[in-house]
Amino acid sequence: MSKKLILVTGASGYIGSRLIPALLHKGYPVRAMVRSRAKLLCKTWINHPALEIVEADLLDPSSLYKAVRDCKVVYYLVHSMSSRVDDYAATDRKAAANMAGIAEQEHVERIIYLSGLGDDDPALSKHLRSRAEVGQILNACAVPVTILRSAVILGSGSASFELIRFLTERMPVMLTPGWVRTMSQPVAVSNVVHYLVGCMEKTETAGEIYDIGGPDLLSYEQLFRIYAEVTGLPQRIVVKIPFLTPALLARCAAMITPVPAILSKPLIESMRNTVVCRDNRIREIIPQELLTCRQAMVKSMQILCRDRIQEPWKGDNSPIPPEWFTCGDIYYARGSILEISYKAVLQGTALEFWPLVQNIGGSQGWYGTDVLWRVRGMLDRMAGGYGMQREGCDQSGLMMGKMVDFWRVLEHKPPHSLLLLAEMKMPGEAMLEFKIQDMAESQVEVEITVRFLPKGLGGLVYWHLSHGVHVLVLKTMLRNMVQSSGMPLVHGPRAFFR
Numbered sequence: 001m002s003k004k005l006i007l008v009t010g011a012s013g014y015i016g017s018r019l020i021p022a023l024l025h026k027g028y029p030v031r032a033m034v035r036s037r038a039k040l041l042c043k044t045w046i047n048h049p050a051l052e053i054v055e056a057d058l059l060d061p062s063s064l065y066k067a068v069r070d071c072k073v074v075y076y077l078v079h080s081m082s083s084r085v086d087d088y089a090a091t092d093r094k095a096a097a098n099m100a101g102i103a104e105q106e107h108v109e110r111i112i113y114l115s116g117l118g119d120d121d122p123a124l125s126k127h128l129r130s131r132a133e134v135g136q137i138l139n140a141c142a143v144p145v146t147i148l149r150s151a152v153i154l155g156s157g158s159a160s161f162e163l164i165r166f167l168t169e170r171m172p173v174m175l176t177p178g179w180v181r182t183m184s185q186p187v188a189v190s191n192v193v194h195y196l197v198g199c200m201e202k203t204e205t206a207g208e209i210y211d212i213g214g215p216d217l218l219s220y221e222q223l224f225r226i227y228a229e230v231t232g233l234p235q236r237i238v239v240k241i242p243f244l245t246p247a248l249l250a251r252c253a254a255m256i257t258p259v260p261a262i263l264s265k266p267l268i269e270s271m272r273n274t275v276v277c278r279d280n281r282i283r284e285i286i287p288q289e290l291l292t293c294r295q296a297m298v299k300s301m302q303i304l305c306r307d308r309i310q311e312p313w314k315g316d317n318s319p320i321p322p323e324w325f326t327c328g329d330i331y332y333a334r335g336s337i338l339e340i341s342y343k344a345v346l347q348g349t350a351l352e353f354w355p356l357v358q359n360i361g362g363s364q365g366w367y368g369t370d371v372l373w374r375v376r377g378m379l380d381r382m383a384g385g386y387g388m389q390r391e392g393c394d395q396s397g398l399m400m401g402k403m404v405d406f407w408r409v410l411e412h413k414p415p416h417s418l419l420l421l422a423e424m425k426m427p428g429e430a431m432l433e434f435k436i437q438d439m440a441e442s443q444v445e446v447e448i449t450v451r452f453l454p455k456g457l458g459g460l461v462y463w464h465l466s467h468g469v470h471v472l473v474l475k476t477m478l479r480n481m482v483q484s485s486g487m488p489l490v491h492g493p494r495a496f497f498r
Contacts (some may be wrong), residue, residue: 004072004109006200007031009058010101012288013038014157015114015192016077021045022193033067058095061102068106073200074099076113076138079131088266089130096134100141110206111145112199113138114192116147117185117211126272127266133207144206145200148192148282151213151275152223154296154316155189159259160267163299164220166257168227169456173237175252177244179272185213188296191288198286205285211277220271225295230297233456246272261444273465338463341449342474344482344492350436350444354415357434357482361404367480369473373405376424380406385425407432428452428459443490471495 006023010016011032023030024045031052032040040046040053051419056067058078068074076099080091103111115135118128135147152160167174195212199205216224228236250265257264283290290298346353360366366373371494377388388405402409404420411419415436435447450470453458478493 003028005029005031005070006073006075007033007068007071008075008077009033009067010075010077011053011194013077014155014159015189015196016075017043018155018189018193019075019077020051022197024048024050026197027496029040031067031071058098059091061098064098064102065106068099068102068108071106072109074103074111075107075196076111076134089126089133092130092134093137096137098419100143102139103143104141108143110200110371111138111141112196113145113147114196115147115149116270117151117213117277118270118273119278121273123273125266125269126474127270127274128275140227142293146205146207147209148199149193149209149211150187151184152186152194153189153192154214154291154293154300156188156300158189162258163253163257163264163267164223164227166259167237167253168224169231169233169454170256170460171236171241172234172457174222174224175239175241175244176240177249178240178273180238180240181219181272182271182290183219183276184223184271185217186223186293186296187214188291188299190296190299191290194288195282195286197486198288202285204261205282209279210282211279212282213277214293214296215290217276218293226294228299230294231301231455315427337451337453339449339451340467340470340474341447341496342444342478342493343447343496344478344494345439345443345445345490346482346485347442347488347490348444348485349442350415352487353436353444353446353481353485356485357436358414359419360418360434361385361407366473367477369476372469372473377406380424383425386423414449427456429464443485447496448474448479448480451476 006028008016008020008023008030011020012034016032020030020032021044027050028052029052031054033054033056034040035054035055035057037055045051046053050143053430054067056063058064062114076096078095080088080095099111113135114130116131118124120132124132135145138145139147152158154161156162191214192380193212194211199210224236224238228234246265246269249268250261253259253264253268321377356367374388381387386406400409400412403423406422406424408423409418409429410421411417417436418434420432422432424430429452431451433447433449433451435445435449437447439445450473452459452463454463475495477492482489482493
């Protein structure tokens, strides 16, 4: 197929934000459709020369005409499950009808739609039935439609995967309905993106429906157990209680996970339906290495510094690995990142303040909190860790990868940022970040933030037990650094929330 303009609906969504860089990398011109351009501002590929961004709404035909005009291929990657929509199935039907009608009028050559697996059965969940209805509406227009039907998509940011992740991490004893043993065929998000691109390039896929899945057939109980193994959590105890309803489970899930009940309820309802591939033709048409469930979960493991290593788009770079968390993903895709932040504004420049950050740790110490850090080092030793290190005594050599006490330098960008990754024993991952930013009127803003990604229930308990100490440490450090700088204080230090 020639390099014709491609429209990606749902461009800021989980799949869309991973499909777009893959298409751009292959040289396709892409029009990204979003309701608000602001949702794409943090994407590393936003300034790609082959990318065009259009603001449009599937429920507003006038704006949709502008988005579809001149496009020959449309990727339909939207659904309406959210707290803003009362009847997502009706909304999805209207949106699909609008797209079908306008795509036909604008002489679109292909529509590629990502749907859900599920047999045509009266017991099919409302969510899966809605996905199937959208496919039928799109298929009714004159434009050839390719439909890919998938089960759970494995990757950080996928609502189904995040639900599995949070439930496993936070429930050592899992109370589940009897259909926790329902079979599913999960597929890695990287494999899904490859299929989506391949379907556009293979003209024989036009007008066809394909099931896509990974190599494993697993029950949801097995998915919980595999995730626990991959993340090093103790094996979960699964207790099956037949009378648990999806509504009750969704309310429970909303209390212990950040996934809202309005989203988790239809996903949990869908778990009672067997979702396995009945047709594997796609594997011969678009061959690729299919990741196992375990491999996909390993690639999807979140670390706090993941978004730090996304570089701005350069024409010859590969696209960002689609398993990774990307900025702009739905809020719970980051996992339960907990943080405490303090900031102060001083009269002066970042260059003037930077030496205090550059010399932190080692012989210089931690600005009035040394005793607390030494106690933490002793506890680390008792837990089998290395305790306080002294590699950071010669601060003139501070650089990425170096140790400063029990912190590893992850980012060092004088005079604006220092990022430290904790290497002490703890039930999770922690980072300490210093940010210094010049402002107007010869002022400088200094921020200190500690971030923690808990591992399981123990990580949450650890964070809440140590929260008061973290507040004391950050507030004391920033106050003493400000005093040591000799720079006039404009305001702060004070806590702030992002």
